[in-house]
Structures are given as C-alpha cells and as structure tokens.
Amino acid sequence: MAEEANKLTLRRLEAPIHKFIKVALPTDLERLQKHHSNILKYQQSQQWERLHQEHINASRTVQQLRANVREMEKLCTRVRAEDAAALEALVRPVRDRASAAARDFLLLNSNPVPAPPPAAQTSSCASGSCGADDEVGEEPVSGRQIQLHLPEIPAEQSAAESWDNLEEDLKELSGLVTEFSLLVHSQQEKIDSIEDNVNTAAANVEEGTRSLGKAVGYKLAVLPVAGALLGGVLGGPLGLLAGFKAAGVAAAVGGGALGFAGGNLVQKHRRAQVDLQMKRLTAPPPPDEPEPSKDK
Missing domain, CATH: 1.10.287 (Helix Hairpins)
Incomplete structure (x- = not known):
C-alpha cells in the first residue's frame, strides 16, 4: 500500500506517455517498416551486400525501439493501479503495432526457397520472366506472402550473420512487448485484489x-x-x-x-x-x- 501511495494518477503522467505512443514509438515503427521493405527488395534481387547493411540498420532501429519501450514501461509502472484499464486502452494500439512489426520481420526467412544460380537467373531474364517479376514487385504484397518467394541467404555471405543478429534483436523486442502487456494486466489484477481485500477486511471487522x-x-x-x-x-x-x-x-x-x-x-x-x-x-x-x- 505504501508503494501504491507513491504512484501518480494517469492524468498526471498522460503527457509524457503520449510522447512515447504518439511520437517516439511511431517514428521507430515507420523506420522499421522501411527496413522491412528494403530487406524484401534486396533479398529478392540477391543483393547480399546491400542486404547485409540493411540488416545492420534494422538492428539499430530495433534496439532504439526496445529502449523506448523500456522507458515507457518504467513510466507506466508509476501509474496507479486504479487507472490500469485506462492505461491499457491508451497504450494498446502502439503496443500491437510493435508486436505485429516484430512478428512480420521474423517471418521473412521462416521458409526461404533456395537461391537460383546466376545462369538460371540470367536465362530467366532473357526469356522475359524477369520483367514480369518487376511488375509483380510493384504491387503491394504483405511480408507473409512474399516470404515464401524469398531466396535463401547463402551461408558464406555476411548477410546471413547479420540476419541472425537481427533475428535475436527482434525476438527480444517481441518478448519485451509481451512483458509490457502482462505488466499492464497485472496492475488491473492488483487493484481488483485490493478491492477484494478491503471488502473482506470490512466484513471481518463487522x-x-x-x-x-x-x-x-x-x-x-x-x-x-x-x-x-x-x-x-x-x-x-x-x-x-x-x-x-x-x-x-x-x-x-x-x-x-x-x-x-x-x-x-x-x-x-x-x-x-x-x-x-x-x-x-x-x-x-x-x-x-x-x-x-x-x-x-
């Protein structure tokens, strides 16, 4: 109870929380979406060096996103448990966006196809199929659909190692978002438990x-x-x-x-x-x- 007394109402902390959910986190998520599109393009065209650099840039964005989520989590722990429901409604949209972004990224190489040899790629372009692929690539296609057509990154390429690092960062981000969701729910359960204990104590006193x-x-x-x-x-x-x-x-x-x-x-x-x-x-x-x- 002493710890709860030191917390603040959501109204007092709403302004700094809004800076995260309206500015910081959306900016990180937009940048991450651009990395996602670039990675799809470079991996489809087998531009391994550019893919490697894009993996590194995406990892930096994910690390910045994780840092902002942690800071927002610290801020939300200062909110009183009685405002847990309102806090959940406030942060749910950006939290779901971050979870979906990490999930879509992790699907990129979940089921890759072997990369065709250069000769086969050249002959396919000569036959006119390469132009058809370019037309398809211009259509907006989700990562879940494209990942089935992405070629596998060769193990000797630096892009394979940078993808492993990016994948670990994405998994940590996904786990952090899940923990943050559980934290908000536990605050609601805490206030419910406090109300039950107060009612029980009053009945016992009577x-x-x-x-x-x-x-x-x-x-x-x-x-x-x-x-x-x-x-x-x-x-x-x-x-x-x-x-x-x-x-x-x-x-x-x-x-x-x-x-x-x-x-x-x-x-x-x-x-x-x-x-x-x-x-x-x-x-x-x-x-x-x-x-x-x-x-x-």
Whole structure:
C-alpha cells in the first residue's frame, strides 16, 4: 500500500506517455517498416551486400525501439493501479503495432526457397520472366506472402550473420512487448485484489464487532447472579455467628437480595459503557475537515 501511495494518477503522467505512443514509438515503427521493405527488395534481387547493411540498420532501429519501450514501461509502472484499464486502452494500439512489426520481420526467412544460380537467373531474364517479376514487385504484397518467394541467404555471405543478429534483436523486442502487456494486466489484477481485500477486511471487522458485543453481553448477564451468590455467602455466616439460626437464614436471603440488586446496578453501568464503545467502533469515520484558510 505504501508503494501504491507513491504512484501518480494517469492524468498526471498522460503527457509524457503520449510522447512515447504518439511520437517516439511511431517514428521507430515507420523506420522499421522501411527496413522491412528494403530487406524484401534486396533479398529478392540477391543483393547480399546491400542486404547485409540493411540488416545492420534494422538492428539499430530495433534496439532504439526496445529502449523506448523500456522507458515507457518504467513510466507506466508509476501509474496507479486504479487507472490500469485506462492505461491499457491508451497504450494498446502502439503496443500491437510493435508486436505485429516484430512478428512480420521474423517471418521473412521462416521458409526461404533456395537461391537460383546466376545462369538460371540470367536465362530467366532473357526469356522475359524477369520483367514480369518487376511488375509483380510493384504491387503491394504483405511480408507473409512474399516470404515464401524469398531466396535463401547463402551461408558464406555476411548477410546471413547479420540476419541472425537481427533475428535475436527482434525476438527480444517481441518478448519485451509481451512483458509490457502482462505488466499492464497485472496492475488491473492488483487493484481488483485490493478491492477484494478491503471488502473482506470490512466484513471481518463487522463480524468481530458483533462477536465482541455478544461476549460482553454474556459477561454482563452473570453479574446479578454472581452478586446474589456473593451476598448469600457473606450474609449467612454473619447471622450464624450472631447465634440466631433464623437470623442467619434471613441474613443469607437479605445478602443475596442486596447482592443481586448491586449486580444489576453494576450491569447497567457497564452495559452503558459497552454500548457507547460499540457505537464508536461501528460509527463511520468523520469527514475530513477543510483546512482553515490563511489570511494573506
């Protein structure tokens, strides 16, 4: 609870969060989309050196994107749990975009076809098929469709190693986005748990107050009987010591009556005190008094 008290409302942190979800992250994602298009083009045309350089540039963008996601995550952890639902609605669009971008990138080489030899590529261009490919390449085709037609990167090319590095960066980005999603959901579960605990504690306090009232009532009910017994025990022997049997009996009876009456008086006094204490226990807390204004 002390940790929650140090957090801020979403309204206080909405402006810096907007800088990430409206400026920083969209800029990184647009740059990553350009790398994605270039990688498709260079890998289709088997321009391995240019593909290698594009892999390096894409890795830098992914690392910058990861850094911005981490910073936004730190900022979101400062938001109070009661604003978790509103925070989730605010960050969901850009978070889903980042997840989809990483997923599409990872599909690029998930099922590559062997690269054709240069002779076969030349003969295909001579037959006119190369021009047809260029026309197809101009149409907007998703990465999921194109990846089936991408040639495999030869193992001896630098582009193969740079792709491995880029793939690791993309996997880390995907895991980071998933963790961020779980973080926001856990904040919502936390506020739900706090509400449940508060309701349970209130019910336990109410039940405990009722039990306390019953126990005190039982204890007070014994007072008149105990007073009667004590009065009889003390009054009877006093009468016998005086030498009168009848007087001893009368003293015992009288002492019992006095003891019963005294017990009743004590019972009423204590019950009034207990009722006052029970009202204080069950009374709602007083409203906060406004601070007195200071004359300037």
